[in-house]
Amino acid sequence: MADGPTINTIAERAGVSIASVSRVLNGLPTRQETVRKVMAAADELGYVRNAVARSLKSRRTHQVAFAMADVGNPAYLAMLREIQPVLKAAGYRLVLHSTDAVVADEIDVLHSLGERYVDGLIMSPLRVTEAHLQMLATARAPVVIIGSVPEGTRVDNVRADSRTGVRLAIDHLYALGRRRIAMINGPLDTVPGAARGAAYREALGDLGLPYDENLVQIGDFYRPEGARAVAALLDRVPDVDALMCANDLIALGALDVLRAAGKRVPEDVAVVGMDDTDLAAASWPSLTSVSLGSAERGKAAAELLLERLRGVDGEPRVVTVPPRLSVRASTAGPGYDTAGPGHDREEGGR
Amino acid sequence: MADGPTINTIAERAGVSIASVSRVLNGLPTRQETVRKVMAAADELGYVRNAVARSLKSRRTHQVAFAMADVGNPAYLAMLREIQPVLKAAGYRLVLHSTDAVVADEIDVLHSLGERYVDGLIMSPLRVTEAHLQMLATARAPVVIIGSVPEGTRVDNVRADSRTGVRLAIDHLYALGRRRIAMINGPLDTVPGAARGAAYREALGDLGLPYDENLVQIGDFYRPEGARAVAALLDRVPDVDALMCANDLIALGALDVLRAAGKRVPEDVAVVGMDDTDLAAASWPSLTSVSLGSAERGKAAAELLLERLRGVDGEPRVVTVPPRLSVRASTAGPGYDTAGPGHDREEGGR
Incomplete structure (x- = not known):
């Protein structure tokens, strides 16, 4: 030789x-x-x-893009925190797009794959339109979508399960003996507002609790609007004993109003938020919150994309990340007060 | 014609x-x-x-890189939130690097400018070493550094002023009648720990207050360590009337411990944090905190870089962003409790 x-x-x-x-x-x-x-x-x-x-x-760029709706939203940042190290470890640079949830911007990002400035794309659109589907069908590089896509869409897809998430929270409140559980929601013409509202109604039905319109208050997904919505609800239903809030900011507004009204949390009113942001553990009382697994979704999306970049072929895959309930003082009482970030007890999704 | x-x-x-x-x-x-x-x-x-x-x-890539120490740190994310839209509006894509504050990684990023995958770089190193300076001297693209650089370094530079920031907080506590003002700091061998500790000592001196080692407690920059440090301080100096905490996480730990010890905030002990993260407004009582202007520093850095990319020549520029004190309930009392994000009163830097 x-x-x-x-x-x-x-x-x-x-x-x-x-x-x-x-x-x-x-x-x-x-x-x-x-x-x-x-x-x-x-x-x-x-x-x-x-x-x-x-x-x-070779035409490899060693770059991957992540397109998110809003660079200031903690849920997307939680995804970013997981996506970045996975890509870095595999030798890819991360190109960051913030689309402000404007469909035209998202379409632009998909279109720009034709310029071959990246080897692949992870995108988290607020909703998937017909225009998205057309662009996805002819995309010039592998794409992974974080979020729901219509049945039969040929794209790798990582989903949350907010329906089961709301269910976990309502079941938890019911198990604590609460029977007048109100829903403080964002606008119903948004994807999260509609899904969370429907899940609340369904969860009540399965527990044999009546759906009472008086217990539903619509505001917006921010703290001041959340506070106003809770104040209006308290006026109408003074003996409400639990609040299911559609995100953590609304729940923080709820805590402000309950405190000012002399209501004890959780003795008089239990409060649950959603998204399990860093704010939930920082508030007082610390806030029980539904985690929709933003971090896990980011990681799963990065790993799916890397497999495609390594040449793995085959049918599009769907990964659903189960929700979790992070139980803290706002439902479970002061025994949970000293739990800081990373010290929370969790109940698994199912 | x-x-x-x-x-x-x-x-x-x-x-x-x-x-x-x-x-x-x-x-x-x-x-x-x-x-x-x-x-x-x-x-x-x-x-x-x-x-x-x-x-x-043309060799233009229409990409700009932002290299930050830690993609999970709220201060860097506040920079990112401002950098991204400024670059997007000017037609640049953003490439994101997270260096984990490892010097070798930062040097790598500077070295990689030779590959011309970006037109410019914004970097926020935890400290600037001799190796950084050598790479900066021969960098193949315009660079803007967020952070302190040695006198005479030929690079565009955006700085915070933590010394004045600590001063604003100590003056505020003094004006409220506090005289036993403790400092809960992170490790003194870190750049922020050393700077904030020295600023505390200097501010006391200028007010004619004695520097008392018993009032200084060193822990780490996280909530559980902050809580432990405050517990140790309370054991030693039970009549302490104010806590200057070196960041917001330490201050949240302080609130936990003071609540458990039956101390009223701010009546018995006033508490100030630093960095003015979203957590400060979410805590209860809401937390007075020193803002070092992360968002403003990010914006200024992006604008300086864009000027260079438009061909502006000339001497390196230094921009110092003044700190602000966001006054909330943890020093000013319950009147400030309902102030949510965006509703805070601020005292200007000087």
Whole structure:
């Protein structure tokens, strides 16, 4: 056998690992400095120069884009925190798009895949329109959607399950003996507002509790509007004993109003939020909240995309991340007061 | 005069604005679709095709990188929230790096500018080392540093002023009649720990208050360690009447411990945090906190970089963002309790 250059001798000459040489020769994402060292060593040793040259000329950008609706929203930031390290560990740079939930901006991002500035895309649209579906059908790079897509859409997809999430919260309140459970919701013409409102009604029905319109108050997904909605509800139903709030900011507004009205939380009124943001553990009393697994969804999406980038073919996959209920003092009482972030007790989804 | 094609006739034919045609012809960042329309119209009209071709072949990437220490840290996220829209409005994509505050990673990012995958870089290092300075001296693209750099460093630079920030807080506590003001700090071998500790000592001195080592407690920058540090301090100095905490998480730990010890906030002990994160307004009592202007620093850095990308030459610039004190219930009392985010009263820096 010829004792010509091998991956081993190149690795030795370049002062890098065998794995690194292999990555360079196979055109996988590798630090530019390593590529240079390996090229130089391969050159000196007269090794299969063409393969190296090919890998350098490949159309790979070693970039992946993440398009989210709002760079200021804690739920998307929780996704970002998980996506970033997974991509970095695999040698990809992250390009960040904030679309302000404008459909035209999201379509633009999908269209721009034709420019081949990234190898793949993770997108979390507020809703998926017909225009999205058309662009997805002809996308020039692998795409993973975080959020619900219509049945039969041919795209990798990571979903939350807010219906089961609301169910966990209502069941928890029921188990604590609460029977006048109100819903403080955001606008019903938004995807989360509609889904959370329907889930509340369904959960009550399954427990044999009547649906009472007096117990439903619509405001907006922010703290001051949440406070106003709770004040209106308290005027109408003074003996309400639990509040299911459609997000954590509404729940913080609820705590403000209950405190001002002299109501004890949770003795008089138990309060549950949704999204389980950092604010939930920081409030007082600390806030029981439904986690829809933003972090887990981000991680799952990054891993699905990496598999596609490694060449895994096959049918589109759907991953559903189960919700969890983080139980804290606003329902379970002062015994939970000192639980800081990372010290919360959780009840699993089902 | 020849009535050949002009910017006006191209714009009309392409169905885009004159400004868009100008941007394409000058090689400025423009949406790819607009570039295509303008090219097609210019082709049809036989206009200066070379200029268009040149602009398309230019080395511009229309990407800018932001390298931050930790994608999970609220202070950096506040910068990101401001940087992203400024760059987007100017037609740049954002590439996000998280360096975990590892110097080698930061050097890598600076080195990688040689690959020309971005037109410029905004970096927020935890500290600037000799290695940083060497890389900055030969950087292949404009760089803006958020953070302190050594005197004479030739780089655009946006700074906070934590010394004045601590001063604002101590003066506020003094004005409220507090005289036994303790400092709950993070490790002194970190840049923020050292700076905030020194600023505390200096502020006391200027007010004629003695520096008492018994009033200083060192823990770490997280809530459980903050709580432990405050518990130790309360054991030693039961009549302490104010706590200057080196960040908001420490201050949340302080509120936990004071509540458990039966101390009223602010009647018995006033509490101030630093960084003015979203957690400060969410806590109860809501937390007075020193803002070091993370959002403003991000915005200023993006604007400085855009000027360089537009070709502005000249000496490196230093922008110092003044701190502010966001006064809430933990020092000012229950009158401030209902102030939500965006409803806080602020005292200006000086």
